Amino acid sequence: MSEKPIDLLHHWILRQAKEQSAWFEERVNALAEGAPERELHMVMGLAPRLLGKAELALSIEDLSQANGALEGWQPEGLSIDGAARIVALTMYRGERPFAEIFKDLRRTADARELVALYRGLPLYPEPESLAFEVGEGLRSNMLGVFEAITQHNPYPRLHFDEHRWNHMILKALFVNSSLANIVGLDERNNPELARQLLDHVHERWAAGRGISPEVWRCIGPYAVEVGALDEFEKALTGEPREQAAAAGALARNPSPQARSLLAAHPAAAAKIAEHQVEQANISRNEVV
Amino acid sequence: MFIDPHAHMISRTTDDYEAMAAAGIVAVIEPAFWLGQPRTFVGTYVDYLSTIIGFERFRAGQFGIRHYCTVGLNSKEANNEELAEGVMEWLPRFALKEGVVAIGEIGYDEQTPLEDKYFRAQLALAKELQLPVMVHTPHRDKKQGTSRSMDVCEEMGIDPSWVVIDHNNEETVQETLDRGFWAGFSIYPSTKMGTVRMVELLKQYGSERIIVDSACDWGISDPLAVAKTAMLALKNGIPAETVRKVTYANTLEVYGKSGQIQESDWLNPPEIDQRTLYEGNSILRGGREPRIEAPGSRKRDSLIIE
Ligand SMILES: [Zn+2]
Numbered sequence: 300m301s302e303k304p305i306d307l308l309h310h311w312i313l314r315q316a317k318e319q320s321a322w323f324e325e326r327v328n329a330l331a332e333g334a335p336e337r338e339l340h341m342v343m344g345l346a347p348r349l350l351g352k353a354e355l356a357l358s359i360e361d362l363s364q365a366n367g368a369l370e371g372w373q374p375e376g377l378s379i380d381g382a383a384r385i386v387a388l389t390m391y392r393g394e395r396p397f398a399e400i401f402k403d404l405r406r407t408a409d410a411r412e413l414v415a416l417y418r419g420l421p422l423y424p425e426p427e428s429l430a431f432e433v434g435e436g437l438r439s440n441m442l443g444v445f446e447a448i449t450q451h452n453p454y455p456r457l458h459f460d461e462h463r464w465n466h467m468i469l470k471a472l473f474v475n476s477s478l479a480n481i482v483g484l485d486e487r488n489n490p491e492l493a494r495q496l497l498d499h500v501h502e503r504w505a506a507g508r509g510i511s512p513e514v515w516r517c518i519g520p521y522a523v524e525v526g527a528l529d530e531f532e533k534a535l536t537g538e539p540r541e542q543a544a545a546a547g548a549l550a551r552n553p554s555p556q557a558r559s560l561l562a563a564h565p566a567a568a569a570k571i572a573e574h575q576v577e578q579a580n581i582s583r584n585e586v587v
Numbered sequence: 588m589f590i591d592p593h594a595h596m597i598s599r600t601t602d603d604y605e606a607m608a609a610a611g612i613v614a615v616i617e618p619a620f621w622l623g624q625p626r627t628f629v630g631t632y633v634d635y636l637s638t639i640i641g642f643e644r645f646r647a648g649q650f651g652i653r654h655y656c657t658v659g660l661n662s663k664e665a666n667n668e669e670l671a672e673g674v675m676e677w678l679p680r681f682a683l684k685e686g687v688v689a690i691g692e693i694g695y696d697e698q699t700p701l702e703d704k705y706f707r708a709q710l711a712l713a714k715e716l717q718l719p720v721m722v723h724t725p726h727r728d729k730k731q732g733t734s735r736s737m738d739v740c741e742e743m744g745i746d747p748s749w750v751v752i753d754h755n756n757e758e759t760v761q762e763t764l765d766r767g768f769w770a771g772f773s774i775y776p777s778t779k780m781g782t783v784r785m786v787e788l789l790k791q792y793g794s795e796r797i798i799v800d801s802a803c804d805w806g807i808s809d810p811l812a813v814a815k816t817a818m819l820a821l822k823n824g825i826p827a828e829t830v831r832k833v834t835y836a837n838t839l840e841v842y843g844k845s846g847q848i849q850e851s852d853w854l855n856p857p858e859i860d861q862r863t864l865y866e867g868n869s870i871l872r873g874g875r876e877p878r879i880e881a882p883g884s885r886k887r888d889s890l891i892i893e
Contacts, residue, residue, distance in 0.1 A: 344683035348846070354859055378859050406633070407677070409640040409684040410864055441645040443863025 304368040305422050308377075309386050311355055315379055319349050323383060330391040336400070342387045343404065343412065347380035352411075355379050371453030371482040372421055381415030389422055398428040405432060410441055417447035420454040427458065437467060442474055449481055456483025465492045468517065472499060478513040485516075493521035500530055512544035519548025523556050531557075535564040543570035588871075590614045591813045592838040593692075593721070593753060593773060593800030596654065597635075597643050598622075602883035603803075603810040604650035610814035611877030613853045613868060614653040616842065617643060618692040618721055621663045623805050629673030632664075636677070640684045644864065651868030653853050655842070657691035657721050658682055665705040666697075675708060682716050688842040689713070691721025692753065695732045698725065703739070710743040719844050720750045721771075724759065726778065733759045737766050751798060751841055754779055760788065764796055769841050773802035774812035782812070782819045789825050794832035798841070811879055818879065 302310075309327070313320045326342045355377045357365075365372045374382075393400055401423070405416055417436045420429065436448050449455060449467055459467065464487050471478055478484055496514045503510045515534060518527050534545035546567040549557045561568055591607070594615045607615070617639050626632050639656045647654035658681045660674045682690065690713040695702050713720045720740070725732035733752060740750050752763045753771035756779070763770040772788070773779040785799060801812035809815070817834045821827065842848050856865050 340680060347685060348683075352857060352859065376859070376862070407637060407680045407684075409686065410642075410645055411685050413641065414863055441642060441863075443645070446863075 302364070302368055304365065304372055305386060305389050307361070307364055307368055308374065308382050308422070311357065311361065311374075312350070312379060312382050312386060315353070315356060316350055316383075322349060327387060327390050330387055333392050336391075336393055336395075339387060339391045339393070339400075340404075343384050346383040346387070347411070350379050350383055353379050355382050369421060369453060371456060373451035373480075373482070375451060377418060378411075378415070381411070381418060384412065384415040385419030385422060388416070388419065389424070396428065397423060397425045398432060401429060401432050405435065410443065413439070413441065413444045414447040417444060418452065420448065421452060421457070426454065430458070433458075434463070437463070437470065442476065445470070445474065446476055449476065451480055451482065453482045455481070456487055459487075461487075461489055461491065465489070465495055468492060469495060469499065472496075472511055472514065475511070478511070478516070488517050488520060490521045490524055493518045493527070494525045497525050497527050497530065500527075510541075512540050515541075515545040515548040517548075519545075519552050519557075522549065522552055523554045528556060528560055531560060532564075535560070535567040539570060542567040543573060547571045588613050589813045589817060589834045590616070590838045591801050591803075591810070592616045592751075592798055592842065593618055593771065593802045594810060595620060595802075595804035596647060597639060598805035599803060599810055600882065601646075601650070602886070604647060604652060606880055606882040607810050607814075608651045608868060609877065610811050610879050612652060612811075612814060613871065614655065614848070615647060616688060616838070616848075617654060617656040618689075618723075619656065619658045620661050620692055620723070620804070625664055625667065626670065627667075629670060629677070632660075632670065632674050633677050636681045640681060640686065644686055648860075648865040651866055651871075653848075653865065655686045655688045655848050657689040658684075658687055659690045659693045659709055659721075660705050661692060662694050662696035662702045662706070662723060662725070665702045666699055668701060671701065671705050675705065678709070679712065679716075682712065682718060686847055687718070688845040688847045689719040689721045689751075690716075691751075692723035693720070694722040694736050695725045696723075698728065698732055698735065706736075706739060707743060710740060710745055713749075714743065714745055717844075719842055720745060722750060722752045724752060724754045726754075729756070730758050734762060737763070737768060740768075741766075749841070749844060753800070754802070756780060757784070757788065760792065764792065769796045769798055769837070771798045771800055773800050774816050775802045775808050777807070782816045785816050786820050786823050786825065789820055789829060789833065790823075794829040794837070796837065797833045798837050799833050810882070814877070814879055 316323055330339060357375060362375060365374050408416060433448060436444055439445055449471060455467060496518050500510055500514060522528060522531055531545050531549055534541050546561060549561045550571060589612045591612055594617060596615055596617050619636060619639060636658055644654040660671055665671050690709050693706055693709045722736050724736055747767035751769040751771045754773045755763055755770045760770050772785055774782055774785060799813055799816050801810055803810040813834050817830050820830050853868060853871060
């Protein structure tokens with residue numbers, strides 16, 4: 300039996316809130332029973348003041364329960380006030396459509412609230428109706444807000460069309476946000492994205508700028524299709540992390556051209572294993 | 588370490604932020620004010636408030652400066668009744684956001700009946716929400732306007748120790764301090780206070796309830812005014828403890844009553860903030876000594892842009 304994601308989140312908050320858990324429980328019940336919308340605004344505003352801003356303490360088991368309740372949902376790094384805001388909003392039973400309530404909160408939100416609102420995306424009712432709201436978050440210049448949507452969040456994999464998916468990946472590269480924590484990165488990969496990323500590589504090289512080694516992972520499966528073998532060859536003789544990333548990406552392309560290119564660069568191929576360990580730890584700003 | 592408790596950063600450049608951080612400014616408070624021309628839609632005002640609680644806070648954090656703000660309907664725009672009514676409806680929603688340390692800057696400009704009406708309404712809101720108040724005192728008919736601002740605060744039952752009366756000068760400071768209010772001084776070229784005069788005032792009045800700010804905005808003003816005042820004061824023999832209080836500690840004490848600003852925000856920031864809102868400050872990490880440099884001066888000498 301697996302619990303609903305929102306129930307798990309609710310449980311984790313109460314577990315951590317100690318003496319304030321009664322306040323939170325009472326407010327959430329009131330919201331679920333049709334309290335007016337200004338009550339929701341109050342709970343959203345008071346959450347950090349009453350519950351604090353600590354990170355939600357989650358065990359390995361909690362995280363695996365999260366993934367069991369909703370595949371790809373990774374609640375690590377959520378704060379207790381952020382989680383409380385998500386639960387309050389989800390439990391609120393208002394008259395208006397969910398997207399309108401969300402919009403109203405979003406346009407008066409401080410940065411911390413925005414991060415919470417967007418991290419809650421996979422848990423809300425009527426997820427499809429939030430397409431416009433998600434677009435506004437993706438366009439934000441605040442990295443934390445952008446990453447609340449893109450990282451550890453199964454919403455993009457489930458609900459983005461290809462155009463939006465591809466622009467999310469491109470923007471992530473432009474703002475030095477790691478691709479490794481994007482849920483569904485390989486699954487949603489597509490040849491149009493590979494083409495756009497190849498153009499991105501050309502543009503960066505022409506300007507004398509480095510590129511994130513993570514681009515090779517997305518171009519790799521379509522390396523032959525989009526004509527990226529020359530670029531791969533350059534990367535295979537580049538800086539060590541670039542070599543490893545390019546070799547790792549080519550190794551997953553079964554075409555004869557990819558195989559022979561990789562075979563011609565044994566030094567790069569030897570770096571693959573090392574790179575796989577590293578990949579989980581890539582932080583932003585690491586552009587070579 | 589300095590705090591600039593009155594800086595309209597939304598009008599300033601990234602060069603200013605860099606220069607402020609290099610000069611040792613660790614935090615700024617951005618009061619909601621007008622933008623040099625009146626807004627004509629409620630929505631633009633709402634988006635402005637949303638910008639100073641959100642994007643500007645993020646922008647400052649990229650330069651290692653913690654950003655706070657005050658929210659309010661300023662005296663100039665209080666004269667547009669339709670706009671004012673609309674803003675007053677939205678204001679309570681913004682007053683409890685993270686980093687909002689006061690209601691302000693509010694008060695009088697031309698001392699009209701509408702200015703009076705919305706000044707009082709916002710004092711009532713500050714009282715209800717238990718927030719400090721930042722009062723903008725008028726440029727014209729200043730002495731009388733300053734006295735009147737304090738009269739109204741008292742009439743509305745606000746504790747003077749929760750109110751900063753800003754833009755003081757030699758003519759207003761005595762009464763402000765005597766009545767128990769905090770006295771802000773804006774070091775702003777030509778129109779408000781200068782550094783040399785400020786040092787004289789510190790000699791005379793000491794540090795009790797005195798606060799120095801830059802009030803830098805879209806006009807000719809100086810985002811390093813707090814740091815410069817501190818340096819000049821020290822050179823002139825003002826005790827270091829006095830300088831620390833008027834350029835740092837007093838601000839923390841009065842605006843700290845909101846529960847939204849504390850020293851640990853920059854000395855020991857939560858990890859979650861470091862990921863989203865605050866990149867850390869190289870001076871606090873012990874990287875180098877604070878220094879005063881004209882904004883962008885290092886870049887100005889170089890023809891290379893990479
Ligand atoms: Zn001002």
